[in-house]
Amino acid sequence: MNVAEIFEKMINYSDHNLHDIAHLTKVWAYAKTIGELEQVDENTQFILEVAAIVHDIACPLCREKYGNTAGTYQEKEGMPLTYEFLQDTDCSEQQIQRIAYLVGHHHTFTHIDGLDYQILVEADFLVNADESHYDVKTRNAFYQKVFRTKAGKQLFKDMYESENQ
């Protein structure tokens, strides 16, 4: 399957939850954009985009099982769900492993071990800062701590800087 087919599969999987669908669509758009601007290689770009599309796959289950979507729950539940979801997409075993790893670690900001991981957390933050109405201090602290790519930093500034003044 190509990225568009996996995106369609994820929308179907999201079972009419328009909030989840809007969220993953925005994160995918930023991840794709940052990846392209940073000129990551083709395989990394594919892994990044698919990871962005499926990164919150555990949210519905976490809401049901724990009553919330805290990062630790998502990380625990996300990896097996990702494996299952990607089984019939003809991604390679290596790609599935990396995508599942990213899904399982996207709320951990201390051991970012690749550009795919780095860009995914930047893209997710660009969306969450808006959706969750993070205040200026929270936004700037995260920016300083986590943002590394030139393109991600630029998007952050374009989106939030005037509000930082």
Ligand SMILES: [Fe+2]
């Ligand atoms: Fe997210």
